[in-house]
Amino acid sequence: MSVTAQSVWDNCLEFIKDNIQPQAYKTWFEPIIAVKLTDNALSVQVPSKFFYEWLEEHYVKILKVSLTKELGETAKLVYIIKMENTYGNKQPFTEKIPSSNRSSVKSQDVDIPLNNKSPELRNPFVIPGIRNVKIESQLNPNYSFENFLEGDSNRLARSAGLAVSAKPGGTSFNPLLIFGGVGLGKTHLAHAIGVDIKDKYPEKTVLYISAEKFTQQYIDAVKKNNRNDFIHFYQIIDVLIIDDVQFFSGKTGTQDVFFHIFNHLHQNGKQVILTSDKAPVDMQDIEQRLLSRFKWGLSAELQTPDFETRVSILKNKLYRDGVEMPEDIVEYVAKNIKTNVRELEGAIISLIAQSSFNKKEITIDLARVIVEKFVKNTKREVSIDYIQKIVSDYFQMDIDTLQSKTRKRHIVQARQLAMFFAKKFTKASLASIGSQIGKRDHATVLHACKTVDNLSSTDKQFRKYVEDITKKLSV
Structure with a gap:
């Protein structure tokens, strides 16, 4: 039987499959395509430069062993990187990258598309017809660490957020995944981290976006044949914050494009911050390769605040709004609304409004009426x-x-x-x-x-x- 590039690579894969984790094999070896075999040099095609660098960093030894078994000591491995040319040239420019010092495989000739010119990058946030090269952060400055009060229910997430904002991309909390139920402050904390980073590192590009909007932008990019521009836009972000990442569930195209964006950002020391209503272990219809990356950093849960924290939240809200309220009424509201911070603040706003509009003094009786109506008209999450x-x-x-x-x-x-x-x-x-x-x-x-x-x-x-x-x- 004649030896072909495919037969050599199939034998290599058999050996590799037996010696690494199944998920790693699926992620890093299944996408590789055997191209040609010339003079004991096996050429394989990989999807991206990042992919090639990752193989060199983590799997060069096993590649050398498997290839030497098949082709002997003089075996060479040649990587060919095939990427769609982003900017419309039919033929990509290429350059030869010299052999990596850390590699024991004899040679790596890598074909890489070069974009020597820097064409204008399409910004998916820019309204057509309005020129605006600057990337706006989309952050809400009203969400800050100062008004995100600490308690037992959120201490880990808040502390991790402060660590990330002090050294974005430089901690083990990358990605930082903040998860918890409705109204517990996930979006608030994500914005607070972004706002703090912008204050400390004005030169960094910080971007907040909901998973729903990200998905819609991706769909638009595919329709307009701008998929690569979309990817490249997100690859230049220093701190990417994606809210409600569970929205990617079942959307394979969006998950695939985010996988490549995530890999690029993480590999280049950029910070990724995600929020979700579920922990990674509970997410449905999210690809395993993406879930495994969500677990690379820290998953921090926001839980329902305890009584003391609820009182502190109400007092802080009243202080910021310049309103005084008797202690017993604050405690009554805190005792009776337990589900989340959003409902808690909503109840106190309703109480202030009723008192102000009807010129009534804020009493326990008024608080009881408001709280009962509020709880009855609000969908209650059972604790x-x-x-x-x-x-x-x-x-x-x-x-x-x-x-x-x-x-x-x-x-x-x-x-x-x-x-x-x-x-x-x-x-x-x-x-x-x-x-x-x-x-x-x-x-x-x-x-x-x-x-x-x-x-x-x-x-x-x-x-x-x-x-x-x-x-x-x-x-």
């Missing part, structure tokens, strides 16, 4: 504490018993139901649910949810438990 109370009351046990280490069947089932409903009715991560229901890990919560699903379909009595508790939680 994990509330779920545990409903489930433990239903099974006539206290919460300590529900959370205990006991393996008694009826207690284990009650605990599993609490975890199941926490996942169903809240946006808390599996890890957060586990830590709040008996200090378990996310794998235990995942197992509990599967068990409840299975028992619901096979056990009539258990199905009744699920239906009864669902009704109680849906009231």
